[in-house]
Amino acid sequence: MNKIVGMSLIVSTFLMAETIDLGAITVVGETLSKEVKDIRGDDLKSADLADALSRNSASITMIRGSGVANDIILRGQKKDNINILMDxxxxxxxxxxRMDPTITHINADNIENVKIVEGPYDVEHFGTLSGLVVAETKTPTQEPxxxxxxxxxSYGYKKAAASASGGNEYIRALISASTEQSDQYKDGNGKTLSExxxxxxxxxxxxxTNRYRxxxxKAYEKKTFMGKVFINPVENQEIRLGYTLNRSDNVLYPSRMMDADYDDSDIYTFGYSIYDLGTYSKEIxxxxxxxxxxxxxxxxxxxxGATNYMTAKANTDIEGAKLKNVMSLGGGEFMYGVDMSRRNWDGVKYSxxxxxxxxxxxxxxxxxxxxTNExxxxxxxxxxxxxxxxxxTRYDDTEVKANKKIAGSNARDKNDYDALSANVLATYKVNNNVDYFLGFGKASRVPDAKELYLGTNSLGNLDQTTNYEADAGxxxxxxxxxxxxxxxYSILKDxxxxxxxxxxNIDAVIYGAELDAYYNMSxxxxxNYGMTYLRGQKxxxxxxxxDKDLADIVPLKAIVGVTYHQAEHTLKTEMVAAKRWNNVDSDNGEQELPGYTVFNMKYNYQMTKHFDVTLGVDNIFDKTYAVSNTYSDITLLSGGGDVMxxxxxxxxxxxxxxYKF
Known part of the structure; x- marks a missing residue:
């Protein structure tokens, strides 16, 4: 069966190479960007953006930890190796x-589209080593x-969400709120999370003693709120104010030794733009x-925890600002600026x-x-x-400083890093229908507090990682x-x-290929078709x-979708398949996973101009399968052998x- 899945993925790739559309995914020079649109329309199962992206892009795989609040892998990279932003x-x-990965603090209900930049081709943001994911939220409209x-x-899932927007030529406002909850889902064997x-x-x-009492x-409860106000005091200026609240309660993580009592996040944003200032500034x-x-x-x-339970409480916050100017120069467009941020991360344990x-x-x-980064x-x-x-190009000066000591640790309390990143990307337009591109990039990212200070033998002296990458397509x-x-082809130093x-710190390489396509048959x-193949080695x-295999290197994966759209009716059938995951880092906790093929179906009926209904079934044939592995950088339940x-x-x-109006 696994050989059949692998062969079908390879064969379908070549058979469809001449007949395919990126639909909602576009490539821009933009050349190394993908844009995933209509997240709100597609992600009707939960507010989990990781789940939505993994079903919309073959290059993203979800790391399953719970019924919600899951993580992602992009091109074999995760955590701080990819940069995740909300606006x-x-x-x-x-x-x-990683019970509350960055992406879980961004609610899918508030997303207009998601831009995915693959590789070290972003210079505006701190820490983009191997990829950038930007969730662009809804903007206020002038019309009500x-x-x-x-x-x-299924499994007791309930959700309610609403948003409203309106204004005039001087001020626009938007509010959005949602609430959802779910019981524990059952896998293809009929087992709940607890089972x-x-x-x-x-x-x-x-x-x-790890069992649930x-x-x-319930698997989780979640509430969100987002408010935005855009002000145009004069024709060429805009002020943007935003606030996002996320409250997740009692999130179960059965494969880990603890569960999240709650995850509370508050995000405040401010933007100010001035346009058309003259020769030296098109936009600030x-x-x-x-x-x-x-x-x-x-x-x-x-x-x-029946009589005495343990709690580990972690708090983190980050504040930052970026100022940039865009101007015309020598027949092209020149953008430059300054970026600053400071993140604090603190954690204590008690019974x-x-x-x-x-x-x-x-x-x-x-x-x-x-x-602290400048x-x-x-x-x-x-x-x-x-x-x-x-x-x-980008130059970073970063300091990582521990303001407390861990008992028994001799780790240094301060590390200083500096890095010069650079990239060049050339796109050759053969005609109106065909482009070729070639890119080279270098980028770095510094170690975080966990990597420096949580290891049992850590001395707090890791080097920063540098990615040297070439892309063509x-x-x-x-x-x-x-x-x-x-x-x-990515060369990862340190x-x-x-x-x-x-x-x-180790040296390693990751390389791979991707294909996205569409074909309007009538x-x-x-x-629609998407495929990705990766290989990674130390x-x-x-x-x-x-073992020289790198962890987190997802095997050959493909997504094939057929959509029928006629008048008020839209029917989408989708196949998601992956080859057997057998190139694993067994020395560091990974295990071989079977390949899988899963079929999903969704039907939408636009009953009136303002009202529509959607019915869907995922995993139609009730298959039992896993999409994420067990690399030991996340502590999972183990009896000394296999990991859960x-x-x-x-x-x-x-x-x-x-209902919309």
């Missing part, structure tokens, strides 16, 4: 064990408008932001007596770490005949079909990698190990009612 605001999660969404799904955990413990993955707990932009996250996780719902409510003494596990950046874009050229677009293809309870039928095995895997939901049916 121009940089966000970090509080949990060192709004919508209401009501959703229900998956019990099954793993029966196989000696974790102790009996109540097997029927100031963007400022502040985000803060509070994340306590505990064992209070586990058997181990609580259930009977008395008395907390024990706190101990430090994240030593109140400040990461940077200059510039980019120049010009066109010479049929060739479009883009040059970019093509883009074609005709009346009825289009194909985008690309290959890349790659920060987990090994035996600590992080070390006015009513459209075929230059040399880590000391005391033999999280299966994906089984057959999932849902309905969504949508």
């Amino acid at each position: 121009d605001a940089k966000i970090y999660g509080g949990c060192p064990n 408008s709004g919508d209401v969404n009501l959703g229900m799904g 998956q955990l019990n099954n793993a413990i029966a196989q000696h993955m974790g102790m009996a 109540d097997g029927d707990l 932009n100031l963007e400022a932001y502040k985000s803060k996250v509070e994340h306590p996780m505990s064992t209070k719902e586990r058997v181990a 609580t007596n259930v009977a008395t409510g008395i907390q024990g003494a706190s101990t430090v596990f994240i030593p109140d770490v400040d990461t 940077a200059l950046f510039a980019q120049y874009i010009t066109t010479i005949d049929a060739v479009k050229l883009q040059f970019g 093509f883009k074609t677009h005709y009346d009825n079909f289009g194909v985008n293809g690309k290959i890349f 790659y920060i990698y987990y090994n035996s309870s600590k992080y070390v 006015e009513a039928w459209t075929l 230059d040399d095995p880590i000391a005391g190990q033999n 895997l999280m299966n994906e939901p089984g057959r999932y049916a849902y309905i969504n009612l949508h």
